[in-house]
Amino acid sequence: MEYRMVEQTRPGGLLAQVYREVLVPAFPANELESEQSIAETLEIGAGSLFVAVGEAGRPAGAAFGRWSEASRVQMLVYLAVDPGTRGHGLGGRLLREALGTWSERYRPCAVVAEIETPEARIVHEAYGDPRRRLQFYEAAGARVLDLPYFQPGIGGPEHRVQEMLLLVLHADPSFTPQSPDRLSGASLRAFMEAYLEGSEGRRAEDWDAKALFKAMERPGGIPMGPWSGEKR
Numbered sequence: 001m002e003y004r005m006v007e008q009t010r011p012g013g014l015l016a017q018v019y020r021e022v023l024v025p026a027f028p029a030n031e032l033e034s035e036q037s038i039a040e041t042l043e044i045g046a047g048s049l050f051v052a053v054g055e056a057g058r059p060a061g062a063a064f065g066r067w068s069e070a071s072r073v074q075m076l077v078y079l080a081v082d083p084g085t086r087g088h089g090l091g092g093r094l095l096r097e098a099l100g101t102w103s104e105r106y107r108p109c110a111v112v113a114e115i116e117t118p119e120a121r122i123v124h125e126a127y128g129d130p131r132r133r134l135q136f137y138e139a140a141g142a143r144v145l146d147l148p149y150f151q152p153g154i155g156g157p158e159h160r161v162q163e164m165l166l167l168v169l170h171a172d173p174s175f176t177p178q179s180p181d182r183l184s185g186a187s188l189r190a191f192m193e194a195y196l197e198g199s200e201g202r203r204a205e206d207w208d209a210k211a212l213f214k215a216m217e218r219p220g221g222i223p224m225g226p227w228s229g230e231k232r
């Protein structure tokens with residue numbers, strides 16, 4: 001099957017169909033923000049939605065990214081391919097198209113993504129296999145940041161998703177001043193503070209957030225590399 005890649009940076013268009021047919025089946029409810037929240041990001045000009053459209057006009061996969069101008073960090077918020085189409089290169093193609101476009105358009109300090117650790121206990125077929133997902137990103141050049149990372153809670157800190165990994169998909173050399181395998185923490189911390197506040201509706205000042213910020217402020221930057229299998 002041939003797929004056409006389309007990008008939309010405004011609400012409407014394919015968003016409702018992509019949300020219903022691609023994102024809802026691919027992500028647990030606690031990891032998926034509302035369609036309204038994605039639409040609002042597109043409305044303010046900070047969103048980019050790539051869609052792989054099949055011959056019958058049906059979306060078979062999508063990548064959604066959110067730009068933070070203040071910290072110059074782009075986040076790949078969601079990437080998903082229809083379960084029946086996985087393993088045929090479409091996810092890789094979406095990721096390459098999105099990263100290429102975002103790197104040129106925004107000149108970001110970094111492009112990041114969050115995924116479950118490969119040690120996740122429950123593997124749900126529709127949501128994909130966390131081990132293979134990490135392999136997918138590492139094959140695309142992603143590096144794992146050495147951080148006690150958790151996904152901000154959508155709607156409040158009580159909804160946080162623990163034991164997640166934060167990946168670096170692209171880092172500008174200015175963001176790795178000390179060494180290519182250490183990311184400067186200052187922009188990432190600013191990004192994380194705003195991300196936590198935006199998702200949870202209040203500033204994060206609890207112990208988990210403090211531990212995360214502290215790990216981001218390590219002298220020399222945040223180490224990043226292949227997944228070591230150790231608990232971070």
Ligand SMILES: CC(C)(COP(=O)(O)OP(=O)(O)OC[C@H]1O[C@@H](n2cnc3c(N)ncnc32)[C@H](O)[C@@H]1OP(=O)(O)O)[C@@H](O)C(=O)NCCC(=O)NCCS
Pocket residue numbers: 026027077078079080081082085086087088089090091092093113114115126127128129130132133134135136137
């Ligand atoms: C991760 C995902 C986007 C990859 O898309 P894809 O089209 O299957 O990927 P490609 O065909 O380009 O690449 C194949 C690689 O993807 C990974 N992959 C394939 N099927 C997978 C599955 N069911 N679950 C997880 N990863 C899978 C494997 O690493 C595979 O490499 P391999 O064949 O050597 O094992 C897709 O599996 C998916 O939608 N998963 C569910 C949602 C998700 O996990 N999104 C990422 C978090 S934002």
